[in-house]
Each structure stands twice: as C-alpha cells, then as structure tokens.
Amino acid sequence: MQRLLMIAGTALLAVTAQANAEGDPAKGERVFKKCAACHAVGEGAKNKVGPQLNGIVGKAWGQVADYKYSKNLIELGDGKVWDEETLDVYLTKPKDVIPKGKMAFAGLRKEADRDNVIAYLAQFKEDGTSE
Numbered sequence: 001m002q003r004l005l006m007i008a009g010t011a012l013l014a015v016t017a018q019a020n021a022e023g024d025p026a027k028g029e030r031v032f033k034k035c036a037a038c039h040a041v042g043e044g045a046k047n048k049v050g051p052q053l054n055g056i057v058g059k060a061w062g063q064v065a066d067y068k069y070s071k072n073l074i075e076l077g078d079g080k081v082w083d084e085e086t087l088d089v090y091l092t093k094p095k096d097v098i099p100k101g102k103m104a105f106a107g108l109r110k111e112a113d114r115d116n117v118i119a120y121l122a123q124f125k126e127d128g129t130s131e
Contacts, residue, residue: 024119041054059082061081
C-alpha cells in the first residue's frame with residue numbers, strides 16, 4: 001500500500017511540474033501585476049515589502065540579499081528550494097506553506113494563473129536578465 005501511495009504521489013508531482021512548465025510567460029507577466037506592489041523582477045529590481053524575485057525558481061528559501069525574512073520562513077526553510085511545485089503550492093495559499101510569514105497576499109486560485117506566473121518568473125536569471 002505504501003508503495004502504491006509513493007507511486008501516486010510521484011505521478012502527481014510529475015503532472016504538476018509538467019503543468020507549470022507549460023505556463024505562458026506573457027500571460028504570467030499580466031498576472032504578476034498583482035504581485036508588483038510588493039515584489040520586483042528584471043534588471044535593477046530591488047526589494048520592496050517583499051524580496052525581489054530574480055532567479056527565484058530553483059533558489060533556496062530566504063536567500064535574497066538584503067531582505068529581512070520572517071523568523072517562520074527561516075525556521076521552515078532549512079534546505080528547501082523554491083522549485084515549481086513548491087511555488088505552485090505557495091502561490092495557491094501562502095499561509096498554508098509559511099503560516100507566520102510576512103506574505104499578506106491571499107493567493108492565486110486559478111491553476112493557469114499560477115502556471116503562468118511561475119513561467120514568467122522562471123525566465124529571470126539572478127542578475128535580472130531574462131532568457
């Protein structure tokens with residue numbers, strides 16, 4: 001039974017990763033406008049209320065320079081990475097992932113919006129240039 005659950009869980013992650021990989025960056029740029037009050041991306045992006053998000057896809061939690069993260073994120077983030085799956089869950093409802101985090105945003109209910117914004121963020125390298 002445990003093996004069956006592990007196989008099912010792996011399949012679910014694969015489907016989720018595939019869905020995120022198929023997001024549309026142009027549509028994600030429009031969705032990101034909801035995030036832009038607190039976050040920035042691109043060349044010259046600076047931390048705002050939230051950290052700048054250049055290179056966030058694949059980055060370890062709590063690693064944006066000169067940003068003061070919540071104690072809860074630091075405690076929970078040891079060894080964790082902002083991969084597409086984690087970002088999808090976080091963007092659905094941030095408080096489910098980091099209950100005492102600073103993020104006040106309620107989340108993106110539509111899966112397509114999450115897929116698209118993740119695809120948009122994934123195109124930015126750490127220096128803010130896009131691929």
